[in-house]
Structures are given as structure tokens and as C-alpha cells.
Amino acid sequence: MIPFNVYPLQSITPVKALDCHVWDEKGNRYLDLYGGHAVISIGHSQPEYCQAIAQQASTMGFYSNSVQNPVQKAMAKKLGELSGYDDYHLFMVNSGAEAVENAIKLASFQTGKQQVISITKGFHGRTSLALGVTDNPKLSAPVNTVHDTIFIEMEDVSALEKALSTNEVAAVIIEGIQGIAGIYEPSTSFLKSIEQLCKKYDALFIADEIQSGYGRTGKFFAHQYAGVKPDLITVAKGMGNGFPIGGVLISPKIEPYFGMLGTTFGGTHLGCAAGLAVLNVLESENLMQNATEVGNFLIKELQTFEGVEVRGKGLMIGVEFNYPIKELRKLLLEEHYIFTGVASNPNTLRILPPLSLRQEQAECFIEALKSVLIKIHQDETVSIH
């Protein structure tokens, strides 16, 4: 049997990783500015994190959610403290799509309604409800196409109110910052309108912070820059630093009851030990502050490049060129050993490094980018189309 490869594979095969670097099987070292789709938050193979997983695995890796789980309680408490949502509850799952699936289901249970409003260009995952609110019909199989979703453009408050005013909408879902689309931020006023209008029309406000959360933008959640408080917040990716965990932060106005949600593997002892270690390191190493400082440095430097648009906050950065970045990204990888990400927008490079990225490493990237751009603009044999 061989793997069912649904991704175009990169030319390198990483076999070892530490902090912001990965090594291929020939021993070449690469600077990781992508963190495997924004997953590596505290750095690859961070020692305290590895130790916490090893210790929990050798003590008790798993028991089901039908018993008290002190590790899950400790993880939820710490997440409440660091995020500022200590009055919320945490329901744990194993991935981002599952978090979105459960958040939408909760909103529907709570309001008794079935429509959802989502934002064009957004991505929320590949399970049925998550696909239903993802603006990319190519990802849906025939079985996934029966959805009750109204897509509106980001910032279109009148479309938002018109859709909500039917009183049939259970939830409005929006990414803290749109990630896969190419790093697009909602404005503070748009997020505030969502918050107010959801209250007015008895719908729930879901912030999908799967990519933009866990300190990546310099605050725990990107929506906190706008001072809004969603009813449900989805998390995954950086939450486990590679260990597959996700979750929904749930407003105290929603009462849990048996049968409402359920999972075998969500919130295991092992997963929670990994998640707790991530939070501890995020705090002890001041990684949110680091994301702000190194991110600000990168954004400022990138803004000096001619003909590019720079978007994002902290270490969630999109750099849009006026041509496709395919060749640029290849040269960064092959000539400078720097790994970067793509977006649905083919002209946009996505920078999503571990939050432990150091200033010198950011400087290396800027120098490498300068030299690649000189090459691209001088060398007519290099195709940018």
C-alpha cells in the first residue's frame, strides 16, 4: 500500500526538526517560515513539550470522556487564563474541521435555526458543515452540496443585516483573519457589526481562530484587536504544536447536556498534556510578544519592497506580488533553504513561522527575498508567469 496523495508534494523531504528549522534526509537545513500550515506554534520538538508528551504517554495516554480528566481541566483552565476567556467552556476535538462542525451544530441547537452566514473567500475545513461555509465549491463532493449558507462579502454590513433579518440564521462565522485566502483582515467595525447584529437577531457569532489564533497575531486571538467577544471560538493548528487537537470555546450562555456533542478521541489525556505544554511555553517564553516584535519587523521591512502589498499582523503575514509567486517560492527553497507558504491567491506568499522566530532569522529571510527578487527581475530565463 502507498499513501493516497492528494497534495502536490514539495521537493524536500523533512526528516528532523528543531525550533524554526527542519532538515531533509541529506542533512540540508531549512528555515521554516510556514510551520506546516501554521501548526508549529512554540517551535518544532520544543523540549518541555516533548517531555510533557513522553511523561503523559508513560503515565496514562487515554481514557474516555465518561470519566473526570484532570489533565483536560488543567488545560482548559490555562487556556481560559491566557486567552482572557476564563468564563467560557472548552469542548475538545481532534482537528479544525471538527471544531467548526461542532460550533455550527451548537449554534443550531442553541437557536433552533439552520441557516449560517459566511464570508466569501473563507476556508473552514473539509467536513460537511465546514465545507458548507467554505467558499470553494470545488472542494465539495455531490454529497456535500446541500447547504443552507448565505455568503456575503467581507465588510458588507447591509448584506449581513438583510440576511440576518429573516430571523432564520443560527450563526455568522468569520475567520479572525482570513488565512488560506491570502491573509485578509476584517475591519474592527465589521466585527463589531457582526457582534451587534447577531445579538439583535438572535444568532451566534462564531470566530474561526484556527489559523489566526493561539498568539500568532500577537494577541491570543485576532478578533481581540477589535474588542469583540464571539459566542463560539474554534481553535486547532497551533493548539497542539503538531499534536492533532482542536476545540471550541463556548460562551457560558450555552448549557451543555448529554447527547448534544460527543467524541471518542477529543480531549484525551495525551492530547491535553501536549496542549497544556504549548500554553505553558507560550507564556514562559513570551511568544506572543515575540510574534508582535518579529512580525512588526518583518512587516516594516516587507513594506519597503516595491510593488508588493503586505497584509496581516504579528507572524501571520501575506505578501502579495503583481505576479504568481511559484518561481519565487521555489528559488527561496532551492537557493536559500527557506520554506514559505502559498495561498488561494496565486500572487500571495504566506508567512506563518513558529512564534519563536528570532530577529536574525527574519533578517535572513529579508536578505534572501531581496536576492531572489533581483534574480527574478534580471534573469529573463526565470519565468514569473
Ligand SMILES: Cc1ncc(COP(=O)(O)O)c(C=O)c1O
Ligand atoms: C481558518 C481555518 N479553519 C478551519 C480549518 C480546517 O482545519 P483542519 O485542516 O485541521 O481540519 C483550517 C485549515 O487550514 C483553517 O485555516
